[in-house]
Amino acid sequence: MKNLLETLELRKSYTAGKVQVEALRGVNLRIREGELVAIMGPSGCGKSTLMHILGAMTKPTSGQVVIDGHAIAGMNDNALTGIRREKIGFVFQKFNLLPTLTAHGNIQIARYIHGGRGDGQDQHLTEVLQLLMIEDKMGRKPSELSGGEQQRVAIARAVANKPAILLADEPTGSLDSKNSEIVLNMFRELNRRFKQTIILVTHNPELVAITDRLIEMRDGVIVTDNDPVSWDTESEMAIRRR
């Protein structure tokens, strides 16, 4: 299986008030295509910062990130936007659906931004909607949906364009236990049925049960990885050269 995502000596520091915070202190990570990975750790360990960098939402202070063959650390805003559009799907804790659009509109806007006309529905999306059991909710606005339904619409939106990587930041953080279980099972199904690469950032231990691999972070570094991908000198040098 090819490596879909690689980071090398990833560092990120920022200033909060007068304090310099080192959120990431040299993260080396490899994610294989089709993996379902959980990144866990206590609050402030740097997992959300890592996710923002992996999602091309923010740039690292130093180090390199390669997403599906594209080194993004030195990219400008336009290029990063292109990576987000083409390669990444996001699921957030607070769902982040556009409140003025229906569930259908929320999914179609993602397709439109991706370059489609935004008015069609292909086989992939039909299957996703079936899997997520929200086909009959498409005409509703977010305010007319339950939290679990909103999160399933957000998942459908995130995978509508078949992204290389689905990044989910605390996807069950705003859900009750019943809906959390439903949503987690759907991540599992998406991964199994569509071979979707998924990275879940969480501190929910229940979520770990459905993943293939658990990465734990503390103080801006990875402290454990139960299924690490080995680094050979040649590939490391290749990333460094980018």
Add this chain to the structure above:
Amino acid sequence: MNKQMIIAGLKARPVRTTVSILAVALEVTLILVVVGLTAGISNETGKRTEGVGADILLQPPNSSLFLALSNTTMPVTIADKVRALPGIKSVSPVQTLVNSSAGLEIIYGIDPDTFNAISDGFIWHKGGLFKNANEVVVDDIYAKAKNVTVGDTVELVNHEFKVSGVVEHGKGARLFVSLKTAQDMTGQNGKASLFFVRLNDPDRVEAGIAGIKQLLQGYNVIPLKEYAKLMMSNSMPALDAFITTVVFVALCIGVLVIFLSMYTTITERTREIGILRSLGASKRFIVTLIFQESAAVCLFGVVIGIASSFVLAQGVQVVFPTLTVLITSHWIARASLFAILSGIIGSLYPSLKAAKQDPVEALAYE
């Protein structure tokens, strides 16, 4: 898809959308009605002056095209000299008066015989010509506007006049007194502020003008057929400046309202912009979206503004029959363009601000 987002965005904030649309409509209405009123009055005055039937208008040096604003006069005896020129059929002296007690009305002090020779006479609706210094002839529009008829008394320039007759409109002024009365009221005995000249051959206006100019050097001599054209605002530096000011003020209103509307929209929708950016929407996409939303507001505003301008123009003519609002397609196009322009200017900064937002910070916005 953009259309859906724009409509949804506008519908989500109905009060602000309505206020913004009405502000743009106000901008368009302000331009069309003020310009229309100015152009209408100028044009109507010009056409009414043309309607006298003369071929040439003769005025003293340094006089204004606004006949009412000319203080300069010339001796009535000039009429005899002009009449003696070849090709001249008749010359009629007119002393103008301005009645500003209720609006701005021009009163012609006329010599009935020569004025009739120029204009082929009045078409009478009621009554007849003034017989003494305290009588006035009014046109039908004035009579309707002021609700007066023969025998009624009207106050003009602090004098009371009895209406002796009502005539068809279109012969220069709406009010006519005797030349002697006008001269007495202005203290310009034996003087006239303008002459209407009629030629034997209306096709020889240039020759007629040349003859008069040779006789009276420095005097203003213009073909009356061009008078209405000259009275249009773009030929009048003062009117042009006035209209420019009105358009500028209207444009400022539009820019400020659209700016405020879009700026608050952007602030409220920071999170939505963050969502769009996280989905891969480019800065250009965000800028375009906001411009399109602003354009939609302007478009609705333009349509409502044009419609309300026509309604207002009708209303003005019902309430003030002596006023004309001339709404031309040229100014409809310009007002629409100004409204769209104000939308572009007003939404420029908010759209750039939105596009520059960091997606992570925007998503964290509460």
